Amino acid sequence: MKNTRASKRTHSIEELIRDRPLLPFLPLVYVAWADGELSHSELESIASQVASQGGLDAECRRRLAGWLDPADPPSARELGAILRTIRQIAPALPDDFRLTLAELGCRLVETDSEAQGAGADPAVESALADLEAALGIAGTEASRELLTRVRPLQVGEPKRAKPSFSPAVLQALLDAPYAEVRSRIRKLLSRPEFDYRFELDRPSYRRLVTRWCRRLAEEGFGALSFPRAYGGAEDLGAFIAVFETLAHHDSSLLVKFGVQFGLFGGSVLQLGTERHHREYLEDIATMSLPGCFAMSETGHGSNVQELETVARYDAERQEFVISTPTPHDRKDWIGNAAVDGRMATVFAQLHVGEDEFGVHAFLVPIRSDDGETLPGVTIEDCGLKEGLNGVDNGRITFKDVRVARENLLDRFGSVSPEGEYSSDIASPSKRFFTMLGTLVGGRISVAGASLASAKTALAIAVRYATRRRQFGAAGRPETLLLDYKAHQRKLLPRLAAAFAIDFAHKRLVRQFLAHGGDARRIETFAAGLKAYASWFNVETLQVCREACGAQGYLAQNRICLLRDDTDVFTTFEGDNTVLMLLVAKARLTRYRHQFSDLRLGGLVKLLASKALTAVSELNPVVTRTTDDEHLQDREFLGGAFRYREDRLLETLALRLRHRLERGMDTFEAFNDCQDHALELAEAHIERIVAEAILEAAGEHRGRDLGHILDRLASLFCLWRLEQRRGWFLESGYFESAKAKAVRNLVMRISGELRQDAEALIDSFGIPDRVLGAPIATGKVGERFSP
Numbered sequence: 001m002k003n004t005r006a007s008k009r010t011h012s013i014e015e016l017i018r019d020r021p022l023l024p025f026l027p028l029v030y031v032a033w034a035d036g037e038l039s040h041s042e043l044e045s046i047a048s049q050v051a052s053q054g055g056l057d058a059e060c061r062r063r064l065a066g067w068l069d070p071a072d073p074p075s076a077r078e079l080g081a082i083l084r085t086i087r088q089i090a091p092a093l094p095d096d097f098r099l100t101l102a103e104l105g106c107r108l109v110e111t112d113s114e115a116q117g118a119g120a121d122p123a124v125e126s127a128l129a130d131l132e133a134a135l136g137i138a139g140t141e142a143s144r145e146l147l148t149r150v151r152p153l154q155v156g157e158p159k160r161a162k163p164s165f166s167p168a169v170l171q172a173l174l175d176a177p178y179a180e181v182r183s184r185i186r187k188l189l190s191r192p193e194f195d196y197r198f199e200l201d202r203p204s205y206r207r208l209v210t211r212w213c214r215r216l217a218e219e220g221f222g223a224l225s226f227p228r229a230y231g232g233a234e235d236l237g238a239f240i241a242v243f244e245t246l247a248h249h250d251s252s253l254l255v256k257f258g259v260q261f262g263l264f265g266g267s268v269l270q271l272g273t274e275r276h277h278r279e280y281l282e283d284i285a286t287m288s289l290p291g292c293f294a295m296s297e298t299g300h301g302s303n304v305q306e307l308e309t310v311a312r313y314d315a316e317r318q319e320f321v322i323s324t325p326t327p328h329d330r331k332d333w334i335g336n337a338a339v340d341g342r343m344a345t346v347f348a349q350l351h352v353g354e355d356e357f358g359v360h361a362f363l364v365p366i367r368s369d370d371g372e373t374l375p376g377v378t379i380e381d382c383g384l385k386e387g388l389n390g391v392d393n394g395r396i397t398f399k400d401v402r403v404a405r406e407n408l409l410d411r412f413g414s415v416s417p418e419g420e421y422s423s424d425i426a427s428p429s430k431r432f433f434t435m436l437g438t439l440v441g442g443r444i445s446v447a448g449a450s451l452a453s454a455k456t457a458l459a460i461a462v463r464y465a466t467r468r469r470q471f472g473a474a475g476r477p478e479t480l481l482l483d484y485k486a487h488q489r490k491l492l493p494r495l496a497a498a499f500a501i502d503f504a505h506k507r508l509v510r511q512f513l514a515h516g517g518d519a520r521r522i523e524t525f526a527a528g529l530k531a532y533a534s535w536f537n538v539e540t541l542q543v544c545r546e547a548c549g550a551q552g553y554l555a556q557n558r559i560c561l562l563r564d565d566t567d568v569f570t571t572f573e574g575d576n577t578v579l580m581l582l583v584a585k586a587r588l589t590r591y592r593h594q595f596s597d598l599r600l601g602g603l604v605k606l607l608a609s610k611a612l613t614a615v616s617e618l619n620p621v622v623t624r625t626t627d628d629e630h631l632q633d634r635e636f637l638g639g640a641f642r643y644r645e646d647r648l649l650e651t652l653a654l655r656l657r658h659r660l661e662r663g664m665d666t667f668e669a670f671n672d673c674q675d676h677a678l679e680l681a682e683a684h685i686e687r688i689v690a691e692a693i694l695e696a697a698g699e700h701r702g703r704d705l706g707h708i709l710d711r712l713a714s715l716f717c718l719w720r721l722e723q724r725r726g727w728f729l730e731s732g733y734f735e736s737a738k739a740k741a742v743r744n745l746v747m748r749i750s751g752e753l754r755q756d757a758e759a760l761i762d763s764f765g766i767p768d769r770v771l772g773a774p775i776a777t778g779k780v781g782e783r784f785s786p
């Protein structure tokens, strides 16, 4: 900046620099002006300090005051000259020098050629120290900034911290018991043919996704859950593991795969009988019969029991006639419908004669082999969506479309040629829920896919944060993002949560497989975990997007695409809110049974034991204790989640009872308490997730992974307790000192886990080529070529 006003100073800059008595003051003069942060009054007070320095002669004081006159700032040229002079001594200093401004000034004198090694005058030295104190600056830092022209260059990859465990061992634990099939799919997805293409138009993207899906079918992945007789492996667990692993790749491919093999294939497998399996499963597995799962309608998404497509039995021709009564009842959002589908599993109200038997599933051809829409069927494309644009979602309308009697998927209800309906389950409602229950694998799969998507984003964000530098102390390389506490806070508790959800998901899959066809017992768990994991994913994607700054916004770095694509995981396979309300209702039902099933003695005992827990858990010693050992004690952590769930359950039951006693009907009473019910559902599923990781840590105590699992378990539990601290404070479970101690511990464990962050990410086993993002694989600016 050019000074327009003429300076009143009698001394030129060259004179100041040559002026030996003033030489030691140069750093101070520079710092006083350089940042422009000193106010007029501060400069005046420094000038008056200078004026009162007995150690300086009058001329010296006068000249110095001239250089500190707020009304007469030095020009940019003058400041530059001062800085150049100061920096001349930099080469003589060691790398890690620590000098105050006063000491730096004295060094200037010592190295001045004319001074011939003489030190600064002690009076000047003391005057300088006084002035430095008056300026209120951290002199050693200011000196470093003055002398450091450029930061040391950080060449190559930053050194990786040595992890406290083996990522390969942890990966083996996460991959089990499906390591082999996961490895196969990872290898396939790492082939160049699966490289991402980000700028395709919609039709080309859809074609690419279809091609990819066919490759998966060729490799036998689509048939994993099907009977061996039809090319499958009868391994539903392996199919779920493949779906989860696939979710690290393009989400349109994942959803297309899920629709074809999981939903369409799954509906034939679960709702059909041997005849349907024989006729269709092989073609579905090879994708020579692309199909749809047509349940949702424009008018009914969540409330499937009341959907309105009709299937009327015509006994004379032994056919069902499928029709869409009004435009409101057309099938909507149906994956694979807009382009590829040849057949659809259509859910419709079954009418036989005068009787209605509720929702049943029918196999309805919708296109010919050459892709022409069949008579009576109208298909529209849903058009551009927020994400998943590689999936051809469509709307289907049926106008008296006839299908053979055998096309009813009749595992739970059949119609004889004469028009006699029969079912092993008499109650229409029970039949409907049994039927839907067999499709619970879809929810379990979406929970796993949500987790995999969050892991992908965390992998990208953590890898980036261990390479990307911003800001830092003067004279040192800029700081890695992951060394910032705020960044650790953002990513590490979420990383711990990914492990917790993973262990819970494994438990869910185990229970599901153990109960075989009778999936009803774990429906609540599946509904809750699907909602919990998909909400976690959406929040985590946003956090990771921001954690990568602008790079997170670039399509080839994938996080923003994943966010657009997987957002809908909160909606399809059951809207999350609706699912959580189901969870709450299931908890209430169990609670009611627990009471009504007990005889008086048992009930008293139960109440007494509940009261006992309440007393011990609200014991002031417990609510106040803040030491580390207590806060990381498994009993305390597990107990806090249990307490929250139990208390929310009891208070919800009480609130409902009051409303029912006041004459509200159950629908209204429940509606009135929906906020409470949702909180209960969340507390329920979170308790299970917390128990899953605490249990995993417990099982490995004293073994290779014991320490890292213990850290992850503590971090996840404490982080969630911290997030719910309002509730725990309100209910008296925490005193404020305890809430603060929990917060501090979250911060500390996050910091401790920093050195393990990359190894934790490695244990997810996502191949670089699948991860894709150049910011995560060290190839910023490069693209994978197709």
Ligand SMILES: Cc1cc2nc3c(=O)[nH]c(=O)nc-3n(C[C@H](O)[C@H](O)[C@H](O)COP(=O)(O)OP(=O)(O)OC[C@H]3O[C@@H](n4cnc5c(N)ncnc54)[C@H](O)[C@@H]3O)c2cc1C
Pocket (backbone or CB within 6 Å): 259, 293, 294, 295, 296, 299, 300, 301, 302, 303, 332, 333, 334, 335, 385, 388, 393, 568, 571, 572, 573, 574, 575, 576, 577, 578, 581
């Ligand atoms: C990309 C995509 C692909 C899809 N693929 C398929 C497919 O292949 N096959 C298929 O059959 N369907 C598919 N669907 C449809 C999907 O299953 C439905 O959208 C989903 O079930 C939700 O229904 P809805 O959209 O009608 O929402 P609604 O049920 O109308 O819900 C809207 C809002 O109302 C709230 N709400 C609803 N009921 C309650 C209540 N009782 N209490 C409080 N709040 C409530 C919900 O929480 C939600 O916020 C797909 C959807 C999308 C977006």
